[in-house]
Amino acid sequence: MNTQSTAPYISIDNLGKSYGQTTVFEGLNLTFKESGFYSIIGPSGCGKSTLLRILLGQEAPDRGEVRLEGTPLVPFPSPHRGIVFQKYSAMPHLTCLGNVMLGLELRESPVLGRLFGAARRRARDEAMAWLRAVGLDHAAKSFPAALSGGMQQRLALAQSMALKPKILLMDEPFGALDPGIRADMHQLLFSLWEESGMTVLMVSHDLPEAFSLGTRVLVLDKPDPARPAQITYDLALKPRPVQTHLEKAQALAPDAPQTLS
Numbered sequence: 001m002n003t004q005s006t007a008p009y010i011s012i013d014n015l016g017k018s019y020g021q022t023t024v025f026e027g028l029n030l031t032f033k034e035s036g037f038y039s040i041i042g043p044s045g046c047g048k049s050t051l052l053r054i055l056l057g058q059e060a061p062d063r064g065e066v067r068l069e070g071t072p073l074v075p076f077p078s079p080h081r082g083i084v085f086q087k088y089s090a091m092p093h094l095t096c097l098g099n100v101m102l103g104l105e106l107r108e109s110p111v112l113g114r115l116f117g118a119a120r121r122r123a124r125d126e127a128m129a130w131l132r133a134v135g136l137d138h139a140a141k142s143f144p145a146a147l148s149g150g151m152q153q154r155l156a157l158a159q160s161m162a163l164k165p166k167i168l169l170m171d172e173p174f175g176a177l178d179p180g181i182r183a184d185m186h187q188l189l190f191s192l193w194e195e196s197g198m199t200v201l202m203v204s205h206d207l208p209e210a211f212s213l214g215t216r217v218l219v220l221d222k223p224d225p226a227r228p229a230q231i232t233y234d235l236a237l238k239p240r241p242v243q244t245h246l247e248k249a250q251a252l253a254p255d256a257p258q259t260l261s
Contacts, residue, residue: 009034009069009199010055010167016063016228017050024050025220026228028064037193037200039214041207046220046229048203052169055201056083068167079107082160086172088152090144090159097140100127100158107163130158134188150181154188161192168193170202174209186213211237 008031015028024047032038040048053059054066060075067073077083090099104123105115115123131137134154144152153173160168173189174182190213193200204210210217219233 008032009036011067011070012064013067014064015051015054015061015066017047017054017059017061023228025230026063028231030218030231032199032201034199035197037190037213037215038202039210039217040201040203040220041205041210041217042220042229043222044205046222048220049171051220052083052171052201052203055167056081056169079103079163080166082163082165082168084153084156084160084168084170084173086175088144088149088156090152090155092144095141095143096131096136096147096155096158097124097127099144099155100130100162103159103163127158127162130162133161133192134158148181149177150185153177153185157189157192161196164196166198168198168200170200172203172205175205182209189213 010030010032012028012030016026017024028051040051042048050059054061055073057074057076057078065072090096091102094102101123102113104126105120106113108119108123109115114120128137128140131140134157136151136154136158139147139151144155147155156173174185177185186209189200202210202213215237217233217235217237218231220229221232222229223232
């Protein structure tokens with residue numbers, strides 16, 4: 001994994017977002033170092049997904065600013081910022097291989113959206129390498145409808161990772177998976193993060209998941225329902241082992257449910 005710099009990689013200054021008369025959050029100030037794994041938890045309606053959409057460039061804040069490496073974040077998506085949603089986002093008419101190749105082809109040929117000859121062979125080889133990395137090389141010719149939920153989420157990871165994003169944003173990526181499959185996905189994600197050195201920001205409702213994966217856990221909450229959400233806890237974690245983080249989560253809230261609703 002890459003060594004983290006002491007300077008902020010992502011800076012969020014006085015961020016505010018409203019929808020009509022409802023202010024989701026106001027005056028949000030955060031910094032994230034490069035190559036960290038950040039878990040963002042909190043009850044529904046506190047703006048966790050909204051914050052991810054702003055970082056992705058899908059939405060613009062109403063107030064304040066987000067900077068990436070000191071430069072204001074451009075408010076539209078970029079291949080340097082990958083996204084994995086809870087709902088699978090594969091193209092249903094393309095095979096697994098075709099779905100991973102699509103991003104590579106659009107990156108290299110944004111007008112035609114297709115490569116030819118040696119360039120296409122290189123893209124195919126790269127896509128197959130990522131399918132192998134997530135354990136889907138045997139399903140390269142399968143269509144998304146033929147995949148289980150865990151396999152579709154592996155495909156979503158391969159799609160994002162193939163573009164080598166600097167930042168990977170994840171919005172409840174494992175919420176729909178069974179516990180056993182979720183544990184496998186945790187190990188896969190953690191391995192990919194360690195190998196790539198990318199910066200991960202993951203929204204989750206699952207406390208053990210947040211503590212087992214994150215190097216820092218932030219709680220976005222509304223202590224007063226009439227006021228905008230704010231960061232109520234910001235906990236830095238030591239590196240793994242996983243069990244240490246799980247025990248810390250249980251020690252902080254031994255009688256708490258395993259999810260936040």
